[in-house]
Every structure is written in C-alpha cells, then in structure tokens.
Amino acid sequence: MKLYVPHVGHMEGLRSLLEGSDDIYAVYMAGSPDYIGTGRTNLSAPSIEDIAEQVEYAHSKNVKLEIVLNSSCMGGQQLSPEGYRTISWYFDRLNEMEVDSVTVADPYLVEMLSRDYDIEVVVSVLSFVDSPQKAMFYEELGADTIVVDPVVNRDFQKLEAIKESVSCNLKLLVNEGCLYQCPFRYAHFNFFSHANGPGPKPNVLDDYYYYKCLSIRLRDPEQIIKSPWIRPEDLPHYLPITDTFKIGGRTHFINWILNTVNAYSNQHYDGNLLDLLDSIRDLREVFEIPNSELDGTIKQWENCSKNCKKCGYCKRLSEKVVRVIER
Template sequence: MRLSVATNFDPQLIESLKDYPVVELFGKLREDVVGGGRAPYQLGKVSRRQLAEHVAQARGAGIAFNYLLNAACLGNVEITRKGQKKINRLLEWISRIGVTSVTVATPFMLQLVKTRFPQLRVRISVFAGVDRVRKAQMWEEMGADCIVLDSILVNRELQTLREIRKAVRCDLELMANNNCLSGCSMSPMHMNALAHAGQTGSENKGFFVDWCFLKCTAMKLENPVNYIRSEWIRPDDLPIYEQLGYDLFKIAERDLPTEILLARVKAYAARRFDGNLLDLIQPYGFQGIKEGARYYRRGLGWMLRFLIRPGLVNPLRLIPLKRLAELRGMIRPLEGDPPVYIDNRALDGFLERFQDQSCRDVDCEDCRWCHQFAARAVHIDSASRDQALAAYTELFDSMHGGDMWRYLPQKKNGVPHGGSCRDPECSS
C-alpha cells in the first residue's frame, strides 16, 4: 500500500505520518497562474517560503511532494507570451525547491512539463476524466508517469478498473475518500469553476460562490441515498481494489486539521474503520476540533476578500450562506450528536454487487442496491435537516432568481415593483 495525502502545511503533520505508508504529500499555493481544484477561500494562505520549507521537511522524512497544476481550464492563458512566462517561472521555482512531481489535467500541460522539465514526474489529474482503457493509453502514450482515474466514473466499475490496469504500464492511482455523486452531471462545470477561482489572473480575484458544492450537499440531505450513491472507497474495501492491481490511494482533503487528516490515514492504513463514515469523506462537520484551529480561522481580511465584495454580489444576500455554513459545521466545529451519521459497519458487503455488475447504464430506481444500504446505514437528525434545507432553499431562490446580484427590487415584465409601464405596448 502507498498513500498520497493532502497537506495542510502543518509541520506536525509530517512528523505524525512517519509511521504510515505515506509516500507523498500533495498541495499548492492558494493561488497561482495555473489554478487547481480548490477555490482560494477553502485554503489557508501559505507563502512560497513556507511551501519550500514544507517540501524540504517532507523530503527529510522520506516523503515526496506533488505540486498541483490540475486546473481543468487555464482560460487560454497558456497560449500567450505572458502566460508562458508565468508558467515557466512557476515550474522553475517548483523544480528548484525539490518538488518531485506535478499533477496536470490537460494534455498540453503534460507535454509542456515533460519537454521543459523532464526531471519532474507528471501525474494526470482526476479532472482529466480517465474512465476507460483508450483514454488511459492515450495519456500514457503522451508521457504520463501516473494517472489518477476519474473516481466519479470508475470507483464502482470494478471490471473497468481491471481492464485499465491490464492495458497500461504507468502507475495508476485511485481517489479513496472523495464523496462526489457517482456519474455527477455537475462535474464538468464544477471542475472548471474551481480552476478559474484559484488563478491569479481571475477577474473575481478569489471571490467564488460554489453552487455545485451547495447543490450536491443539499441533494444528499434531501435524498439520503445520495450519501451512498457516491464515489468513496471504504478502508475495509481496499483489499478488493488491491486484488485488481491497485496499491496507490489518494487521501483528501487539503487544509483540514492535522488530527482529521491523521485519523483518515490511520483508517486507510489499517484497512478498517468503525464509526461515522463521514469522518473520513466529508470536508466539514467536524467534532472535537478547537474553534480557534487554523481551519476555522477566518478574519476580517478573509471576509473582505472572499465574501464582502459589493461590486460582484449583494453581501446581504450572502446571509443565508453564512447561516447554512454554521448549521452544517463549515465554519465552526459541531457540538453534540452529529446531524448525519453513516454507520460504516452497516455498509459491510456493499461492494459485492459491483464485483460483476456495472452501474454505468443502470437505472438506480430499478436496481435500488444503494437504497437498501442507505436505509440501514444513514441516520439523519430531522430537526437539523429541516433547518439546513430551509437555508438551502432561501439561498438557491436568491441565486436562481437573480436577487443575489441585485440591490434594487426585481422588475416584473420590465417594471420595478410599485412602478408603472409607460410603453404603449404594455397592457394595463
């Protein structure tokens, strides 16, 4: 077993991981010319000096570092003189500080790195959507050293995983503990939105309202089967994937508290977990974490940059977002019993159906395998659920109807509320 683990740039994290099969940490600057797979508001600020020191500490512990250049779209900056200079400078710095590999999501970035910085190993991001044999072969033919397969599309397709492993010689990696929806139709929009959010040249300068994330989390509360109809791999099921020839697993999430990341590594290294599966796969809703921890530290500067942007959005319309974040444990730790609990032991046997059956062209309502396990394993507090769904509804109404971006009352048929139409074609 080999684990590639998200970093939070805490020196103690590296010390804590020494006793586990961790071969690599992955992370990046909060923003750079390329961008990545997380919006800046989700990540703590890290300077170039801090990142370089973290890479050096990791190397001293025998752990490599993978720098993420995994934006699904660069906005065509990569085909301009200015963009090329910035990308070159970034890669020169990455190489100089001892980074051993980078993750990219576009074929052009793969070829660029391989040609100009051949000492760097290049990994293909989950955002590249590799979900079948020919795609994997094409990336390998272009020089990929490792491919992270598209977990949304293949983590439950065991026969596909078997065939891909047989078809290529390069390293393959599986995302173990993401919890996106399997076959999610929002995925292309989401990966592109996140890519631009973290690019230094973005006109929004870090401002981002993650509609896809909000929609996904609401869908799970509305229909608990969506907690199961997902992409995660339980620690207990790793042996099944290892039998298929996979031994490299990616553990998320970047910038989480050290104790949370360590608990996830322990569970996957042990190939067993007893407790709430959400503790391993959800990027929020933590318990037992001090509110003053770095993960929850959000000062005035953070709010002014990422939320209070009156030129981009009506800040008052973000109040439901703040209330929702508090209810769901996104900006402070939860107290009391968890509002959602997924009993991992009740999921024993879940993967049996997928040993010889596909989900790709199956109607979930005809199958209902995930529904059966959701009924056994997923427990939701109804009061907290109702509160959260009410906040989601208010927020979505504001976004879908456009009120979030208005300061004046909405017009009806081109007429402000309380006004009268002077166009002779208007009906009385």
C-alpha cells in the first residue's frame, strides 16, 4: 500500500514527518504561488532552493516528493505568451531538481508536462474525474496517474469502470470531509486558486463557501455521514481498484498528519472519526462519531443506489452515531 502524505512545505516539517513515520511512500506539497496557484490554502511558499533541498532529503529517505500546482482557474494566463514562459521556466526547474511528480488540474498543463518533461504527470482531484469517459480523455492527454474525484468513492461500480477504461495509475483521496455532491465545490476551489496564486489577489473579508458548508452540517449532521470519506478499516475493499491512497490535510499541523498516517497505515482507528477528516476541523469541537460504531457500513455503501431520499440509510445512521459534545 502506498500512502501519499501531506506536507506543509518547509524543511523542519519534512524532517518531522519522515522521522515520525516509516509508512510514508511519498509526500506532496504546494509549490510557489508566484507561478501557479493551488486549490488549497498555502501554509508556506517554498522557493526553488527550498524545494531542491527537500527533494534531496526525501530521496535520501527513499521517499518520493510531489509538487501540487492544481489551480482550477488561472484566468487564462497559462495560455498567454508571458504565462507560458513563466510556467515553462518553473517546470524546467522542478524537472532539473528531479521532483518525482507534479499534480495539475488544467488539461493544458497535463498535456504540456507529458509532452515536454520526463516527470510523472498527476491529474488532480480538482479535475473532477468521476467517470470512465473523463479518465480516458485525461489519459489520452498524457496522465500517468489520476486522482479520482472523491464523489465516486462509494460508487464501486463506477470505480471499477474507471479502472477498466484506463491503463494509467489511480489514486484515491481517503479523508476529504467535503459535502457529497457539494454545490459550492467549483466556486470554492476557483476562489482558492486565485487567492493562492499569482496576483492580483482578491481582497475578500471572509470565506463564504466554508462557513456556508459548515452551517449546513451543523444543522444537518447526516451530511457528515454522506461525505465520501473512506475509513482506515475499509481500505482493503478498495485494493482491487488501487493500492495508492492520498491523505488530505496539508494545512494541518505535523502531529495531526502523523496521527492520520498511523491510522491509515494500521487500517484501524479507535477514536472520533472527525479526528481524521480534512477540511472540517471546526466540527470536531461540536460532534463525535465513534469510528468503531461504523464497522460494517461499507457493505451498505458498496451497493448504494445514491437515491438518498428513498434510501434513508445515512440519516438513520447519523441519528445513531453522531453525538453532540457536551461542554
């Protein structure tokens, strides 16, 4: 089993990660937002020199290093002569320092990397590959690996169809805590891409999408159960699809990352499921979901019809296992 683990982007953090666990196959981190943005907030902005140093250190520990440049919107700059030259220059530097893989969301960059560089091309989860047809298009563009949209994490029929349709590698994001079929997803990642990319940056006062999403789950905890996370105990059910799993959470502290790595490496966690989920850290202060009480739920989700109104399984389950933390 190969675990791709989030890294905050500085050397001290990388040392702490690799000294704290022997179960890390690869780490991934954002590149510099001066060149291409990412779909998440950057806690650090590593320079060319920083990345080179960290690549060398990771390789000395037999760990791969991946750079994430998965902006979902660059305002068309990637197609301008100036933007193309800037991106090419940055890709040249990453290739020279032997970065193992680069994750991008824009199809143009997928094709550019595949055509011009000897580097593994990873299609981001923000490319929203949720069907065999879309996977085939990206493979034709040059994808070596596709991170499948988590929206189909519990649709085993579709996952199997995607696997059968392409020869490239597949990677599953296991612990994203976003809403299932989230209506804010595209707009939210576009906002992040501009806020965490080359200027001009938007001057905003608050993150509407985050707080709207949070408020929905506070009112309706059933949505937490519907979210397409994969429990550590359920990884064996996905091995016929892939043996490569990505842990989300590059905006978290090292101790959180290591705790999550340990849970997925051991395929067991005895505690609050929300401890492991990315992007909903505020909910951990409100709700508890004993992970052990979710044993066996995968059997329902392996055959889920996705007709929530008719089924009602997640609603009943949430009423049983989601508990409000008393203060």
